[in-house]
Amino acid sequence: MTIKVLLAEDEQLVRSGFRLLLDTEDDLTVVGEAANGAEAVELARSARPDVVLMDIRMPVLDGIEATRRIAATPGLEQVRVLILTTYDTDAYVFDGLQAGASGFLLKDAGPAELLHAIRVVAAGDALLAPRITRRLIAQFTAGRSAGRAGAERLSVLTDREREVLALVGQGLRNDEIGAALYLSPDTARTHVSRAMGKLGARDRAQLVVIAYQTGLVVP
Incomplete structure (x- = not known):
């Protein structure tokens, strides 16, 4: 293609x-x-x-x-x-x-x-x-978004989806997430997709931003 x-x-x-x-x-x-x-x-x-x-x-x-x-x-x-x-x-x-x-x-x-x-x-x-990713996102998230979203925004996620989001925020791919949580890559991908839908994220890049904004990933 x-x-x-x-x-x-x-x-x-x-x-x-x-x-x-x-x-x-x-x-x-x-x-x-x-x-x-x-x-x-x-x-x-x-x-x-x-x-x-x-x-x-x-x-x-x-x-x-x-x-x-x-x-x-x-x-x-x-x-x-x-x-x-x-x-x-x-x-x-x-x-x-x-x-x-x-x-x-x-x-x-x-x-x-x-x-x-x-x-x-x-x-x-x-x-x-x-x-530059982690330093840059951490820098501007800390300056603009501290305390803005947090637990309330993440309340729509299941515990597993929250674990997956944290790993996405750390830059892991689906296969790496699966290995870390003892899931298949397809199952990890499903959890990522569900988290994106619930949080209104356009793609994985926005999931990374959300993970920092909500404090799920700490710089």
């Missing part, structure tokens, strides 16, 4: 580099290029990509608001946004995850890492760059 990718980046040279890289892969195809966030939203609605590579700082409409509008558009529930950021201290990354992004990646990532990220996100998994 071919993964359709939309490039949202205001620098034409960077977009061209991404296109050249993606065009060399048999399972990836570029279905559009946007020079600003507003164009990204419109192209997402018309081209229905599987993945949007979304820069944060763009004219007209920034990548965070563009992500939020894509996530809120009926019919685009399966469109995954992978946010690209220049700095690992970028304060907007957490906002992007809350807006509905499926993950983020540093722009200095190598070609193989970028291609892997696109495929992971297209498959429905969260992609959170290991060297």
Whole structure:
């Protein structure tokens, strides 16, 4: 199956580099290029990509608001946004995850890492760059959300779903969750899906955010 990718980046040279890289892969195809966030939203609605590579700082409409509008558009529930950021201290990354992004990646990532990220996100998994994920999410969650959700928000979950959510928050995959809790990967996946539905999470990336917000995972 071919993964359709939309490039949202205001620098034409960077977009061209991404296109050249993606065009060399048999399972990836570029279905559009946007020079600003507003164009990204419109192209997402018309081209229905599987993945949007979304820069944060763009004219007209920034990548965070563009992500939020894509996530809120009926019919685009399966469109995954992978946010690209220049700095690992970028304060907007957490906002992007809350807006509905499926993950983020540093722009200095190598070609193989970028291609892997696109495929992971297209498959429905969260992609959170290991060297910045926990520190970044913990930093902004602690500053903005302490005590806001907690036990009341998690009360909709069963004890098992809460255990699973904690492991998702620590970055474990379904097979790793299954091994930790003596469950099959399919059963772990079912618990993850149920937790997402009950908590209104778009994907695993938002489950990670919730796990930190509610104090289930402590930095």
